[in-house]
Amino acid sequence: MAAKMIVILGGGVGGLVAANELRRLVHPEHRIVLIEKNRQHAFAPSFLWLMTGDRQPAQISRPVRDLVRPGVELMQAEARSIAKAEDWSATEAEIQQAADARADAALSDARTRADELQQKRRVQMDGELAKHQVQLNEIDAAVKAGKAEITAMQQKQGKLTEELAALEQKLKAAKEAARKVLA
Numbered sequence: 001m002a003a004k005m006i007v008i009l010g011g012g013v014g015g016l017v018a019a020n021e022l023r024r025l026v027h028p029e030h031r032i033v034l035i036e037k038n039r040q041h042a043f044a045p046s047f048l049w050l051m052t053g054d055r056q057p058a059q060i061s062r063p064v065r066d067l068v069r070p071g072v073e074l075m076q077a078e079a080r081s082i083a084k085a086e087d088w089s090a091t092e093a094e095i096q097q098a099a100d101a102r103a104d105a106a107l108s109d110a111r112t113r114a115d116e117l118q119q120k121r122r123v124q125m126d127g128e129l130a131k132h133q134v135q136l137n138e139i140d141a142a143v144k145a146g147k148a149e150i151t152a153m154q155q156k157q158g159k160l161t162e163e164l165a166a167l168e169q170k171l172k173a174a175k176e177a178a179r180k181v182l183a
């Protein structure tokens, strides 16, 4: 029997299981080709935990490559059309178009990963900045609190000085009164 090529479109839950099971079941002379546009496989049922904040994206994602059995040919590309059986003899232009599509997908994936890395770095930097801002705020708060304490002490001191002056006045008046009585 002539070797066949089995192409599976989409490496989601269904595609991965189909590719792995077919690889297990069919003779190795037949090729199993899995076409998946994304490099990472995200386990959709766990999106619920992502929404509630109980999981991080990295905890529910795995590289598609790690999930396929040896012998499954993984093609990371976006399928754009399916040719009819009678059109299967691809022309040079179609082969070029397919290659361009793969290059586009790889480029778009690289851009996405670069954006993700940049975003991650930005979040880290914001975090660092926030830490320093907190420290600055703490210093500011300490200086402010210190100034308030000094002002309060100065006010207290002023009040005590006034009270002392009033007492001295009273003492003077009492002494005066006593002198008059004794005279």
Ligand SMILES: Cc1cc2nc3c(=O)[nH]c(=O)nc-3n(C[C@H](O)[C@H](O)[C@H](O)COP(=O)(O)OP(=O)(O)OC[C@H]3O[C@@H](n4cnc5c(N)ncnc54)[C@H](O)[C@@H]3O)c2cc1C
Pocket: 009, 010, 011, 012, 013, 014, 015, 035, 036, 037, 038, 043, 044, 045, 046, 047, 048, 077, 078, 079, 080
């Ligand atoms: C929040 C949530 C909770 C769920 N909970 C459960 C549950 O508890 N139990 C349960 O049984 N099911 C659950 N499901 C459903 C389950 O996840 C789906 O039924 C299952 O993922 C469908 O598998 P699939 O392979 O058909 O499609 P998908 O898993 O969606 O896979 C399709 C794949 O095809 C790829 N693809 C698409 N277009 C192209 C293209 N043009 N070229 C190349 N690749 C392409 C995609 O990137 C994707 O990887 C849940 C789904 C969600 C969203």
